[in-house]
Amino acid sequence: MYTKLCRPVPSINFRTVTCFCKPRQLNKYYNIIARANCSASSSFLCDKNVIFVAGLGDIGLDTSKELLKRDLKNLVILDRIDKPELVCELKELNPKTKVTFMPYDVTVPIAESKKLLKKIFDKLKCVDILINGAGILDDHKIEATIAVNYTGLVNTTTAIMDFWDIRKGGPGGILCNIGSVTGFNAITQVPVYSGSKAAVVNFTRSLAKLAHITGVTAYTVNPGIIRTSLVAKFNSWLDVEPDVAELLLEHPTQSTKECAASFVKAIEKNKNGGLWFLDQGTLENIKWRKYWDPCI
Ligand SMILES: NC(=O)c1ccc[n+]([C@@H]2O[C@H](COP(=O)([O-])OP(=O)(O)OC[C@H]3O[C@@H](n4cnc5c(N)ncnc54)[C@H](O)[C@@H]3O)[C@@H](O)[C@H]2O)c1
Numbered sequence: 381m382y383t384k385l386c387r388p389v390p391s392i393n394f395r396t397v398t399c400f401c402k403p404r405q406l407n408k409y410y411n412i413i414a415r416a417n418c419s420a421s422s423s424f425l426c427d428k429n430v431i432f433v434a435g436l437g438d439i440g441l442d443t444s445k446e447l448l449k450r451d452l453k454n455l456v457i458l459d460r461i462d463k464p465e466l467v468c469e470l471k472e473l474n475p476k477t478k479v480t481f482m483p484y485d486v487t488v489p490i491a492e493s494k495k496l497l498k499k500i501f502d503k504l505k506c507v508d509i510l511i512n513g514a515g516i517l518d519d520h521k522i523e524a525t526i527a528v529n530y531t532g533l534v535n536t537t538t539a540i541m542d543f544w545d546i547r548k549g550g551p552g553g554i555l556c557n558i559g560s561v562t563g564f565n566a567i568t569q570v571p572v573y574s575g576s577k578a579a580v581v582n583f584t585r586s587l588a589k590l591a592h593i594t595g596v597t598a599y600t601v602n603p604g605i606i607r608t609s610l611v612a613k614f615n616s617w618l619d620v621e622p623d624v625a626e627l628l629l630e631h632p633t634q635s636t637k638e639c640a641a642s643f644v645k646a647i648e649k650n651k652n653g654g655l656w657f658l659d660q661g662t663l664e665n666i667k668w669r670k671y672w673d674p675c676i
């Protein structure tokens with residue numbers, strides 16, 4: 381619906397190249413170049429430019445590796461973590477994709493986020509997908525949890541709208557926000573974290589419904605529990621359960637690789653309004669029950 385398709389290409393040999401970068405008059409050479417890069421068996425992601433906020437985290441790193449199997453044109457990783465060895469490892473994985481790392485803290489003022497995004501857009505000319513994945517889990521850190529998990533995501537999203545919003549002449553874009561199963565049903569003992577993820581889910585559902593105005597589609601990927609450094613040990617709110625991590629990790633979990641495989645599959649489905657549930661290696665788009673309708 382919002383994917384500005386290039387000139388229809390023969391579906392037999394080539395997939396339709398979707399493009400937000402040149403919404404008006406697509407240069408026929410772009411089509412040929414894109415086709416040359418993307419064989420018929422390639423993914424929707426082939427030849428795309430992707431920004432991945434938190435692409436070096438435990439889930440982020442394996443998801444970045446999975447993305448790099450899809451012949452992206454550019455993968456720009458923004459993260460607070462600065463681990464050059466991980467970036468070098470990613471750069472080696474696929475010669476078809478240029479991997480760039482830029483330090484970024486999602487809690488900076490929105491003007492800083494815009495400045496960083498301008499540098500990226502000036503370099504790449506277009507960005508097809510923004511993945512917002514920054515998150516912390518420590519219910520002792522109330523302000524920080526909300527600042528990183530929610531405000532940081534909202535600000536980064538709002539900042540990119542300067543470059544994507546079709547009302548400003550932008551090409552539109554695709555937002556992939558990392559929520560969590562706790563955004564649907566809380567881990568009661570970490571209500572601040574769970575609430576921040578519910579906010580991410582709710583915010584993103586609204587953006588999806590605004591896509592007809594902004595040209596920006598949006599969905600969330602909501603992993604179940606994965607054994608990462610985030611969950612190894614964390615504080616419950618007001619210490620209501622000192623052993624919350626141990627108790628949770630007694631239940632079935634999934635690996636970062638399983639999550640990454642489902643994560644990229646969800647991105648390839650590119651469903652505006654998707655509520656992707658990624659638990660124990662499965663991928664399901666869940667239906668949100670409506671209890672009330674603002675009727676506007
Ligand atoms: N591990 C799980 O079970 C699980 C389940 C569902 C959702 N999640 C979410 O997935 C995401 C990744 O979590 P993870 O388990 O890989 O843990 P992780 O700690 O390895 O990753 C967290 C990522 O967020 C980044 N980050 C934190 N604060 C930041 C800031 N201020 N600015 C920029 N980046 C910042 C970190 O650098 C890291 O890349 C988080 O949003 C988390 O809430 C995790």
Ligand SMILES: CCCCCCO
Nearest residue numbers: 560561562605611628
């Ligand atoms: C083990 C607790 C996992 C909490 C992160 C789910 O988003």
